[in-house]
Amino acid sequence: MNVHVDFCIIPVGVGVSLSPYIAACKKILVDTGLSHELHAYGTNIEGEWDTVFKAIKSCHQTVHQMGAPRVTTTLKVGTRTDKEQTLADKINSVVEKLDT
Secondary structure (H helix, E strand, O other), X not given: OEEEEEEEXXXXXXXXXXXXHHHHHHXXXXXXXOEEEEEOOEEEEEEXXXXXHHHHHHHHHHHHHOOOOEEEEXXXXXXXXXXXXXXXXXXXXXXXXXXX
């Protein structure tokens, strides 16, 4: 099953700069080959359910290995069975409506 996920991982107890942890997760997503896009407060990911959630688990493990004693993650998950749709398709649908 294909899934769209809005993923926000927050290491707790590591100070105020989180970018090294986010960069480590970004590398994991690149290495998996999953389609993803970083934004200011998280990352949109799309792909096969098991692959996406395996990558999220790997991010958690990596952030802990980097020294974060706690990790909090929020996820928004969407699936669809009536048609195939990418995250770009969803954005383009809105942009098209703005042009009219």
